[in-house]
Amino acid sequence: MIINRSRFLNNVLVLGAITLSSVLTACNNSGTTQESNSQAASSSGETLKIAVIPKGTTHTFWNSVHAGAMKADRELDNVEIIWQGPHKEDDRQMQIQVVQNFVSRGVNGIVLAPLDERSLVPPVKAAINRKIPVVIFDSDLASKDYASFVATDNFAGGKLCAQQMAKLLDGKGNIILLRYSEGSASTHAREEGFLAGMKEYAPNAKLISTNQYAGATMEKAFQASQNLLNRFANVDGIFCPNESATQGMLRALQTAGKAGKVKLVGFDSNETLVTALDQGTVHGLALQDPFNMGYLGVKTIVALIKGEKFEKRIDTGVTMATKENINDPKIKTLLTPDLKYLQEQ
Structure with a gap:
């Protein structure tokens, strides 16, 4: 059987348009109902x-x-x-x-x-x-x-982390930014805030890697962190913009025998990160609420x-937690909600 391809495609398009029109009409009608139901x-x-x-x-x-x-x-x-x-x-x-x-x-x-x-x-x-x-x-x-x-205000939070990093390294050194995940607006704002803050607070520091992503899990972050540490042996400070990325990097630093030697500033907290902050293997955590x-x-x-x-x-709001202020009542509330x-x- 021979089918006229042009006629077939036209029929498909017409049927698709009719179906879409019906769906949109149904959505509009149901929207009116939903509004009255919510008010009721x-x-x-x-x-x-x-x-x-x-x-x-x-x-x-x-x-x-x-x-x-x-x-x-x-x-x-x-x-x-x-x-x-x-x-x-x-x-x-x-x-x-x-x-x-x-x-x-x-x-x-x-x-x-x-x-x-x-x-x-x-x-x-x-x-x-x-x-x-x-x-x-x-x-x-x-x-x-x-x-x-x-x-x-995630951009401001990123700048706060840059300020802490600059303080830890006297405004110099080789710095790695391990990004979180493409498409995440909150962590992207933190990353951009950190980069802007480094220009402002530590213009003499060198950003040796800013384009690698940790991924959504701690395990993926650990693998990405190991790859970075293998590539850049001469690193002085690292910023990670969320909980899983920070913990993955901490684990990679511990595995490499560099925990506490490389300054690690992260975002958010959990029990492992709070312990590391107290022990001096994490050097700052930006805390949200x-x-x-x-x-x-x-x-x-x-x-x-x-x-x-x-x-x-x-x-x-966002607050920087350090080993020095870890017992402050406000900080303790944010660390252990x-x-x-x-x-x-």
């Missing part, structure tokens, strides 16, 4: 279902975010927090599916930490089209359709749904 739930005292979606669920950072979200849940009446995210921070497709599923379920609001600033734009737009408000936290999105952004991110993210989305005032941009709210679930 808020005004009638029905339980508001809030989806909180982290980048991953394995790092200590996300446990702190979860605890903060649950504290807000305890303080708010008629609110149910649904916590779900990908296991690993490089599983873009899983996070996209999680957002899409919550949109389909018709939750009243979404609090999201996008693991990729571009890939998560379409699902967020789909939520907005369904009249589901979205608050972004931790890492920015390459679209400003969302209602509020709750996060660290993930507990407060989760707490304020939930508080903000509920205020938005109820028509109350809320902030468009909330800076949750209270996770009791997770035990009360």
